[in-house]
Each structure stands twice: as structure tokens, then as C-alpha cells.
Amino acid sequence: MIISEKIMSLRKQYGWSQEELADLVGVSRQSVSKWEFAASxxxxxxxxxxxxxxxxxVDYLLKDEMDLPESSKVASTTDIGADNDNHIRTVSLEEANDYMADTEKHAARIAGAVSLFILSPVPNLIVEAMGRANDxxxxxxxxxxxxxxxxxxxxALCVLSGFSMSKYEYLSKEHIKLGYGVEAAVKRKYEPFKQFMGQRIAGGVFLCIVGALPSILFDDSDKYASGLAKISAPIMLVLVAAAVYMFVKVGIISSGYSKLFQEGDYTPEHKRVEQKMEPFAGIYWIAVAFIYLIPGFLLGYWNKTWVIWPVAGVIYGIIYKLYEMHLKRKCDK
Structure with a gap:
């Protein structure tokens, strides 16, 4: 096939009109028409x-004798999902780079926000340790x-960061395809990040273990250790907050790569589940935040209520998987 035939064939496989292809390339519809009829x-x-x-x-487009590789062929509508949407959005290298740069900033903001939530009772606990906890x-x-x-x-950090990332919502909701050479370029960045992520997770686990030591070593009943026991809770929360910052930051960045590769929780099938779960997820995590704060305010159990977050994460994961199985059975019928 010559280049004109290849352009027409690929456009039809994607289900695009000449005008839609023209918009994607940045030319007029007449230019696309001329290319397809070998007029220019x-x-x-x-x-x-x-x-x-x-x-x-580029070689495929320019070389008349070159066939389209099997791995590069356009996905059919059955590959895309139950919605039968044959429009695949192509992500350019510039879009992918901008997205990952913004994701790193977003990850730092969200990780900082979660750490602030965990650290919020620390001033009050220090005042209690000083014996100044009077109304x-x-x-x-x-x-x-x-x-x-x-x-x-x-x-505020969560809200502002959410707004700044709203322009990339299509990565979580639409079926995408990385442009030529984009996947290789993104993978070159992902490989060193995986090593960095492993280091941060290991560091976070270490901080969590160290954070639990003061409450184990020092007991209120021991008059010599009672002073240290009083500050064990603030110390633990500070270390846990640092650990959670590491976990959340690398987790969000890793999730960003998964969105581009459409792996893990961001396959087309998972995207449908996410869209269905989105309203529930918002209500769920707001409820978890209230459950975390109320016992702390009313009973002063700040050194124990942090456990709510990992438990809530496990429960959400179970609910997510059960709903995913329900949708799969529904689609199979």
C-alpha cells in the first residue's frame, strides 16, 4: 500500500471521519482528502x-512494502469494553510528559494533606503531656x-490539587493509546522510579515499626518512664505521618504510570468500575475522616484512631473487588 491508502485504511479502522482526523493532526479536512486520494x-x-x-x-507510513505490525494494529470494539466505544484517544509524548510532571506535584500535595490530617492532634497531645489540657x-x-x-x-490542598488534575480525567475514563515511541519513552522513566518506590516503601515500613516502639517500651504505670510515655503518642504520629507521606506519594505516582500503560486498576474494564464507584468513594472517605476525628475529639484516642485509615483501605478494597465481580457477572449474562 502507498501512504494515501494507509492513511485512509487507518482512519477507517479508528472510525474517524476526515474532519476528525484533520482536527487531530491540525490541518483542514480538504488536506486529509487530498492525502487519501494521492492529490498531495x-x-x-x-x-x-x-x-x-x-x-x-514513520517507516510504516513511508515504505510502500511495509506491513503494519500485529502489535500495532488498531483494537476492535470488542477489545475496548462493554460500552462499544470505538474511539481511542491517542496520547502524545508531550501530553504524557506534562501529565507525569503534574502527577508528581499532585502526589506531593495529596501526601502532604494526608500527613497533615495525621499530625493534626499532635499539638493537643503535647499540651496534654505538659499537663495544660484545661478548657x-x-x-x-x-x-x-x-x-x-x-x-x-x-x-484545601486536596481540593486545589484535584482541580489542577481535572484536565487529565480522560486518562481514567477513556480508552487511550500511546502515540508512536511514547510507551518506550515513558518506560525509560518508569524503570528508575520502581527502584525509588521500593526504597520509599521500605523506609515507610521502618518508620511505622519505630513509631510503635515508644508506646511498647514506656508504660504510664512506671513513674520513671511516665514522662516518656506521655510523649510516645506524638512521636508515633509524627513517624507514621512521615511514613504515610512516602506511601501516598509513590503510590499516586505509580498510579499515574499505570494510567498511561492502562495496567492494573486502569484497564478499560477497571475504568468502567471506577466510574460506577466514584460517587460511593467520595461519601465513603468523608465518612472515614469523621470516624477518625470523632473518637479523637470525644475520647482523646489519637494514639489509636490512626488504625482506622489502613482498615478503611482494606474494607474499600474488598467492596471494590466485590462490585467488580458483580459487574463482570452482569456483563457475562
Missing amino acids: MPDIQKIIKLSEVFGVS GDILERLSIAFLCLMIGAGV
Whole structure:
């Protein structure tokens, strides 16, 4: 096939009109029509753009005798999912790089917000350790004010970061295809990140173990260790907050790579589940936050209520898997 026939064949396989292809390449519909009827040839920049849009090599477009590799062939509608949507959005290298740069910033903000939630009771616990936890004491009032400010700052970080990432929602909801050469470029960045992620997870686990030691070693009943026992809870929360920061940050960045590769929780099938679960997830995590805060405020169990977060994560995972199985059975019928 010559280049005109290849352009027409690929466009039809994707189910695009000449106008839609023209919009993706940045030319007029008449230009696409001329290319397909061999009335004109696209210049080298447009050929490169066509290769990105179709997810094929430049060599394939230019060499008449070269066939499309099996691994590069356009997915059929049955590959895309139960929604029968044959539109595949192609992600360019520039889009992928911008997305990962913004994801790293987003990960730092969300990890910082979660750490603030965990650290919020620390000022109040320190005041209690000082024996100043009286309603009329200025330090007690300041500690409550700091708690509210830290929670407010964490919520603000989550909201602002969520808005900044809203332009990339299509990666979580639409079926995508990485342009020619994009997957290889992204994988070159992902390989060193995997080693970095392993180091951070190991460091976080170590901090969690160390954080539990003060409460184990020091007992309130021991008059010599009672002073140290009082500050064991703040120390534990600080270390746990640092560990959670590491876990959340690398987790979000890893999730960003998974979205581009459409792996793990971001296959087309999982994307359908996520869309169905989205309203529930928002209500669920708000409820978890209230469950975390209420026992702390009413009973002062700040050194114990942090356990709510990992438990809530496990419960959410179970609910997610059960719902995924339900949808799969529904689709199989």
C-alpha cells in the first residue's frame, strides 16, 4: 500500500471521519482528502504527527512494502469494553510528559494533606503531656486552633490539587493509546522510579515499626518512664505521618504510570468500575475522616484512631473487588 491508502485504511479502522482526523493532526479536512486520494503528500512534520495519532511508525507510513505490525494494529470494539466505544484517544509524548510532571506535584500535595490530617492532634497531645489540657488554658485553645488549621489546610490542598488534575480525567475514563515511541519513552522513566518506590516503601515500613516502639517500651504505670510515655503518642504520629507521606506519594505516582500503560486498576474494564464507584468513594472517605476525628475529639484516642485509615483501605478494597465481580457477572449474562 502507498501512504494515501494507509492513511485512509487507518482512519477507517479508528472510525474517524476526515474532519476528525484533520482536527487531530491540525490541518483542514480538504488536506486529509487530498492525502487519501494521492492529490498531495503530507510534509515530514505532518507524517510524524500522523504516526503519533495512529500509533504506527514513520517507516510504516513511508515504505510502500511495509506491513503494519500485529502489535500495532488498531483494537476492535470488542477489545475496548462493554460500552462499544470505538474511539481511542491517542496520547502524545508531550501530553504524557506534562501529565507525569503534574502527577508528581499532585502526589506531593495529596501526601502532604494526608500527613497533615495525621499530625493534626499532635499539638493537643503535647499540651496534654505538659499537663495544660484545661478548657481555660491558652495552650489548650491554641492546640485546638492548630488542629483545625491543619485539617483545613489538608482539605484545601486536596481540593486545589484535584482541580489542577481535572484536565487529565480522560486518562481514567477513556480508552487511550500511546502515540508512536511514547510507551518506550515513558518506560525509560518508569524503570528508575520502581527502584525509588521500593526504597520509599521500605523506609515507610521502618518508620511505622519505630513509631510503635515508644508506646511498647514506656508504660504510664512506671513513674520513671511516665514522662516518656506521655510523649510516645506524638512521636508515633509524627513517624507514621512521615511514613504515610512516602506511601501516598509513590503510590499516586505509580498510579499515574499505570494510567498511561492502562495496567492494573486502569484497564478499560477497571475504568468502567471506577466510574460506577466514584460517587460511593467520595461519601465513603468523608465518612472515614469523621470516624477518625470523632473518637479523637470525644475520647482523646489519637494514639489509636490512626488504625482506622489502613482498615478503611482494606474494607474499600474488598467492596471494590466485590462490585467488580458483580459487574463482570452482569456483563457475562
